[in-house]
Amino acid sequence: MSPKVFVDGVEVEADARDNLIEAARRIGVAIPYFCYHPRLSVAGQCRMCLVETSDAPGRLVPGCQVRVKEGLKITTNSPAVKENQRGCMEFHLINHPVDCAICDQSGECKLQDYYMEYDHQPSRIRTYKLNKPKREVFGPVVVYDAERCIMCTRCVRFMDEIAREPQLAVVQRGSHSLISTFPGQPLDSKYSGNTVDICPVGALLNRDFRFQSRVWFVDKSPTICTGCSNGCNVYAESRGDRVYRLLPRRNEEVNQVWMCDEGRVTYHATNEKRIETGDLQKAVELIRPVVGQSGIGIAVSAQCTNEEAATAFLLGAQIGADRYFLGGNPPGDRDDFLIRGDKNPNTRGVQLAAQAFGVKLEEASALAGVKALIAFRTDGLPIEKLRPLEIFVAIAQNEDAATALAHALLPCQSVYEQECSLINWYGRLQRTWAAVPARRGEVAPGWAWASSLLGALGFTNGPRSAAEAFDALAQRSPDLAGLEFSGIPEDGLVLQSQMPKEWPARAPRPQPGAPSIHAPQPKMPRPDMPVRDEASGGSR
Ligand code: SF4
Ligand code: SF4
Ligand code: FES
Structure with missing residues (x-):
């Protein structure tokens, strides 16, 4: 009761x-x-x-x-x-340095906000403030400023109770108290960045974001981390065409309110080494003569969105491709909480799309005997096997060894820049919204380039929006039957048939009665972004 x-x-x-x-x-x-x-x-x-x-x-x-x-x-x-x-x-x-002017927490600091609301009077302290260690590097991600610390112990409790790696402790006594790592041992947990999020003041800062932007200059948009197949729900904070940081977004069934350190830096690929211009005409001139001939391959990276994968297979079907390859980042470390070994956000989605289009996917390493290859993102392509290709067209996001070999390049948007959908390791269909406001060069979503290629080659069925690209897939996949792009809820939905039998011990998961594809899906508008208490970084 x-x-x-x-x-x-x-x-x-x-x-x-x-x-x-x-x-x-x-x-x-x-x-x-x-x-x-x-x-x-x-x-x-x-x-x-x-x-x-x-x-x-x-x-x-x-x-x-x-x-x-x-x-x-x-x-x-x-x-x-x-x-x-x-x-x-x-x-x-009493001992706080009040260095808000140079503190990255400024603008999202509880001490600052509460001073305005609950105190708002000049200091009565007439003695010197206690000096404590500043800029102490705790580990690869976190730097500590003891003078700003209010000894709330949230960081210590997070490491003990959530990360389950007790790497922080309170040392000294009274007003001399400090947070410290253990002698000779860094704060190197893969979840250490969460301590920065939950620190209510500017005592713990993320070394990657430190001094990069004032928090009031960036816009917060919901998206999905692309670092592994867990698909943690995150906010991307951006200004212009740059992303500045990723913060966890609350989803009890995926990442609760946390994310890993590796995921936090995935946005760098949106800012750095981008391919910004392309040559559609050259790509068309290369592909047109071989349409309908044998030896055409389509490579789809597991970094591709569902819409990109669907349009890639649509293009393949129209031009008569006879080989299909699955690329992507190689597997990496895993744990029993959030971090999955598959370092791609959409392996399940690409596989589901391949099934829907009746296509057999080969490993990218099997790439041989192909004359012309069209690659949708270049991650994991075997470089040596690209050299003999007569035609290599790459729809790619970042410059790499593969794009250096491409005969024509088309610049692809990152997941953080586009509206798209992804399917995580346990079959959760999740969508993103364009989180970066400014367009960079000629970049476009992969599905748009596929559509442009289709149009230029004389085929008329290329999608004109992410929603149409999703429809092309939903119409062919029993798992997505009846679903519309705009009907994917903000926190995603679970494709029941894709759910695994085994779960890592602590992995967040859908509870019984979670929404499934068979449930009627209401249309969802783009959500507004309330800064909720323990979501969006959690310090609020
Ligand atoms: S969370 Fe921040 S303020 Fe709280 S004890 Fe840790 S470092 Fe200090
Ligand atoms: S666990 Fe995976 S999806 Fe989550 S933040 Fe880390 S890399 Fe990203
Ligand atoms: S004593 Fe700190 S919140 Fe209650």
Whole structure:
């Protein structure tokens, strides 16, 4: 039974597992907090969340620690509560350097926001501030500034409880306390970047993003990480034609609110070494004479979107391709949580598309005996086997050894730049929205180049949008029957027939009753992007 509580006199139907912070949040009342995080154990460390309750009149109790119970009256705005909040802020700021002007957390910092809301008075401290270590490199991803740290211990608890690699600890005592790695051991967990996300202040920073952009200059858009087949839901933050960082986006069945460090840097391929111009006419001139002849191959990387794969097979069918190859990044490390060994975001989607078009995929390494090859993305193509090709047309995103050998290049958008869909390792169909506002050179989605090739070669059935490219696939695949591109929900849906029997022990997964392809799918508009508490990086 859901307990009813009263928050500042307003009745709230709470969940029995709610603490007072969560109960108040249900009606939009914000109880401030630093150390509480909905995914971590309760530390009761910062004292910012103290409120009054009918159970303990005249005393303040921590809203993070106390659970709701039937009839409990919670007061979040009494003079005693307000005075505690102001006092807490004053204490937290005693030794804080207030170097917001050069701090990357500025603009998304709880200390900054709470100062404005709960303190907002000049400092009364007339002594020197305590100096502590600054810019201490904790590991490959994270750098620590002890002066900014408010000792909330979120980072320590994350490493213990979620990453399950206890690599951080509190050392020293009192106001000399610090967060530290263990002697001689770096913070090198593959999930270390999450500590930066959940650090409520600028004490932990991501070395990759540090000093790159003010957070208010970037736009946040929902997309899917392309680092492995888990397909973690992320936000890409971008300005112009550059992506600045990826942050986890909440999806309980895929990545909860976390992501791995390797995934965080996948955006670099959107910014660097791009192929920006192409020669469609040359590609057409090369392909036209061999249409209908034997020896035409189509290579599709597992980095391709469903729409790119579908259009690649459509092109292959029209021009009479007789060999098809699956490319992609080679396998890598894996674990029992988020990181999958397949380092491609859409192996399942490309395989499903091949099945739908009745095409047999060979490994890219089997590439031999082909005269003309059209490659949709070049990852994993065997370079030595490309050299003898008479015709090699590549629709490619980044310059690499394969594109150096191409006779004609067409510049391809990255997943972060386009609307598309992908299928993760367990059959979850997920979509992306164009996260980068400015177009770079002549880049276009792979499906658009395939469509242009089809048109220029005299075929009229090329798709004109991502939705049409998806339709071309959905019409041929029983797994996608009845689905529309615009009907893919924001958090994806599970293709039941694709679900595995075995799951890695801690891998997030769909619960019984999760949406399946057979359920009617309402049309979904592009979602707005509320910055929710523990999603979008989690520090809020
Ligand atoms: S480094 Fe950040 S998350 Fe860790 S204790 Fe300090 S303020 Fe909290
Ligand atoms: S686990 Fe895979 S999908 Fe998730 S962030 Fe890492 S690389 Fe990306
Ligand atoms: S949030 Fe309750 S003590 Fe920190």
